[in-house]
Amino acid sequence: MIYSIDVHIEAPVNDTEVTDRVADAxxxxxxxxxxxxxxxxxxxxTHTLDPFSDRLHEQEILDTARREFLKNARKGGFSFRLKKQAAFQGVINFAVGNPDELGDIEVDVIVREPDVETFVDHVAPPTEDGQPVDPSRIERD
Structure with missing residues (x-):
């Protein structure tokens, strides 16, 4: 399957932060x-979420990611926020609730091909007993 996406990422850089460290995050x-x-x-x-998907698999947080992606889904895309401090350590930590004092990394994904739900299945596949399952085996409502 061919994926066509645009990923827009924004992160505030506060006066107390080093720009290069935020870029590293x-x-x-x-x-x-x-x-x-x-x-x-x-x-x-960027135009890929493959390395991000790999990290979701490594951290075994596919269910959490799916929940965040689908909660913030809209026609043509989805968005989510990440904690900057965790990202600096190379860890995905979704920001929920009030933004962090230093601000969160905001990610907006525009999905051109395929549809949003199929792309979410690719990035963070459904799981059964904590293990990814083939999305084609999942019944849709």
């Missing part, structure tokens, strides 16, 4: 992202 989770520094923030673009 983004790169740790999105190594293919092209990062641009703007006043008070970093903006990045």
């Amino acid at each position: 983004v790169r740790n989770l999105f190594p293919d992202a092209e990062i641009e520094q703007q006043p008070g923030r970093l903006v990045a673009e």
